[in-house]
Amino acid sequence: MCGIVGRITHVPFDIHDILESLKRLEYRGYDSFGIATAEGDVFKATGYIDVHANEIPSRLTSVAISHTRWATHGKVTRENAHPHVSQDGTFFIVHNGIIENHAPLRKALQAAGHTFLSQTDSEVIVHYIEGRVSDGASIDEAIRAFMNEARGTFAALLIRRDDPHIYAFKRDSPLVLGILDDGYAVASDIYAFSDTTTKAVFFEDDEYAVISADSYAFFDARGAPIGKEIATVRWTEAATRDEAYDHFMIKEIHEQPAAARRLILSLENEQAPFMDQLVTLARTANRVLFVAAGTSYHASLIGVYLLNSIGVEAHTLIASEFHNYMLADEGTLVVAISQSGETMDVVKAVKHARSRGSKVASIVNVPYSTIQRLSDISIEILAGQEICVASTKTYTNQILVLARMAQLMGLETDLDAIPDQIEQTLSYAEPAVIAMAPELRDVRDIYVIGRGIAYPLSREVALKLKEISYIHAEGMMGGELKHGTIALIEDGTIVMSFIQNADHDTMSNIEEVEARGARVISISDNSEFSPDFLLPASVPGSFAITATIVGQLFSYYIAREKGLPIDKPRNLAKSVTVK
Numbered sequence: 001m002c003g004i005v006g007r008i009t010h011v012p013f014d015i016h017d018i019l020e021s022l023k024r025l026e027y028r029g030y031d032s033f034g035i036a037t038a039e040g041d042v043f044k045a046t047g048y049i050d051v052h053a054n055e056i057p058s059r060l061t062s063v064a065i066s067h068t069r070w071a072t073h074g075k076v077t078r079e080n081a082h083p084h085v086s087q088d089g090t091f092f093i094v095h096n097g098i099i100e101n102h103a104p105l106r107k108a109l110q111a112a113g114h115t116f117l118s119q120t121d122s123e124v125i126v127h128y129i130e131g132r133v134s135d136g137a138s139i140d141e142a143i144r145a146f147m148n149e150a151r152g153t154f155a156a157l158l159i160r161r162d163d164p165h166i167y168a169f170k171r172d173s174p175l176v177l178g179i180l181d182d183g184y185a186v187a188s189d190i191y192a193f194s195d196t197t198t199k200a201v202f203f204e205d206d207e208y209a210v211i212s213a214d215s216y217a218f219f220d221a222r223g224a225p226i227g228k229e230i231a232t233v234r235w236t237e238a239a240t241r242d243e244a245y246d247h248f249m250i251k252e253i254h255e256q257p258a259a260a261r262r263l264i265l266s267l268e269n270e271q272a273p274f275m276d277q278l279v280t281l282a283r284t285a286n287r288v289l290f291v292a293a294g295t296s297y298h299a300s301l302i303g304v305y306l307l308n309s310i311g312v313e314a315h316t317l318i319a320s321e322f323h324n325y326m327l328a329d330e331g332t333l334v335v336a337i338s339q340s341g342e343t344m345d346v347v348k349a350v351k352h353a354r355s356r357g358s359k360v361a362s363i364v365n366v367p368y369s370t371i372q373r374l375s376d377i378s379i380e381i382l383a384g385q386e387i388c389v390a391s392t393k394t395y396t397n398q399i400l401v402l403a404r405m406a407q408l409m410g411l412e413t414d415l416d417a418i419p420d421q422i423e424q425t426l427s428y429a430e431p432a433v434i435a436m437a438p439e440l441r442d443v444r445d446i447y448v449i450g451r452g453i454a455y456p457l458s459r460e461v462a463l464k465l466k467e468i469s470y471i472h473a474e475g476m477m478g479g480e481l482k483h484g485t486i487a488l489i490e491d492g493t494i495v496m497s498f499i500q501n502a503d504h505d506t507m508s509n510i511e512e513v514e515a516r517g518a519r520v521i522s523i524s525d526n527s528e529f530s531p532d533f534l535l536p537a538s539v540p541g542s543f544a545i546t547a548t549i550v551g552q553l554f555s556y557y558i559a560r561e562k563g564l565p566i567d568k569p570r571n572l573a574k575s576v577t578v579k
């Protein structure tokens, strides 16, 4: 995780300008941040940039690097915040990733007289470079030696006091150079500078670059120069706060009808050729294997459900276990689903699948992301930037792509009806959820059940309740309840149940838990069940969206009742770029 931004220009800039860019990467981590300049100034703080930026004095510089952290090694303290400084105070580093062999490297450096000030793995990089340079190596040579010796993942920016260069190197973690009018920016992703340029150069693994205000040069790990293409990236407008909404989460929940309409139009028009290619790959493959994490995994379960319903063999697995439990081979189409396109577990699974000869397709929100660039074919979900850590509109659009894929392969459904259904659901369910939220604010556990298409969405709703409302929630197959979990049902236990169409089996499960004192909140598209929430009659695929929206609203309004930090929940980051 973590976001890094560097900037080097002819005309000096205020360091607060780079903090503005860094703020746009806070979705990658937000427990502490820091900045260093080539004049040797270092400022660090724990907490959000907005809250602490005023503690940092204005300072003009032409070379600076900065970092927003999601702690992996070492607690959230000022000492563990980046940038880290070398022993002699001349080198400064920011790092995203994990140096897996940091312990032996640290030991060797300590034996050579280096004193460490933090508990981070990252600090070894700056001591290592300083050590090599003081032994007579050039900075390039020191970086190459580090890349050769380091195990793990890194995107790192290095500066040296009074040196008009930024040195940037990477393996697995993303890094991109932005070409500005007056110099260069280098950052974890294009959001950091998409307000100022559309010209970008993407780093590949085991490349490094030496960047001055006039020019840049890329090299491979052996030091051979590499020619790089300059990509003209499509404008990636950063989301802005809307005064009508108190949080990005509720804004993004309300963006779902518009985002869905935009995507459906695109899938039927400009992205139609890519959809056709995806379908051709799926038809010619022996089977389709989805791979994803978190919310995107829940969307992939819907994909499996829809494809299996039309006789297409499809499976899915959480990305971190993909290599252990899935047999990807030349006859397999692997479809990676990822909002960010940067989730490390998914990147690793895709690389694994590629190494086994599988074709790879992806469904992503962020264009030019690592997963998109690793794919044979990629569909963009066009949800717009999602700021809240919780996925809402991106989940909906992922499902729409999967429903469109299934439709092109034979599923009879009516995608055009879905945006209206989302609108109806929002305006009908929101007041009811607001009314119920106060009585749920002190609830400790919620069990969420569903069958068929309602099973994955039960898991998604449980995830939302956990990450946003801090309520222990379990999303599970209705049929599984009686195999153990029902032991936990007692007077007043909340069971949220999703019942699609004529699902009498889930109705029976409701009877079973009510008989044991549970308080059931039922959500269905079938009036026969007299649910607490009667949703619009669904078309194939749509219940996965409308029903989940009710769950999104519950998680938002319960969290609001509790006064929780909704957009930036504790311990989380939007883009999980570590294993």
Ligand code: M6R
Pocket (backbone or CB within 6 Å): 293, 294, 295, 296, 297, 337, 338, 339, 340, 341, 342, 343, 346, 389, 390, 391, 392, 463, 467, 574, 575, 576
């Ligand atoms: O960017 P991705 O879709 O690959 O992210 C995967 C998960 O980290 C993500 O879906 C996470 O579970 C959600 N933000 C939860 O709302």
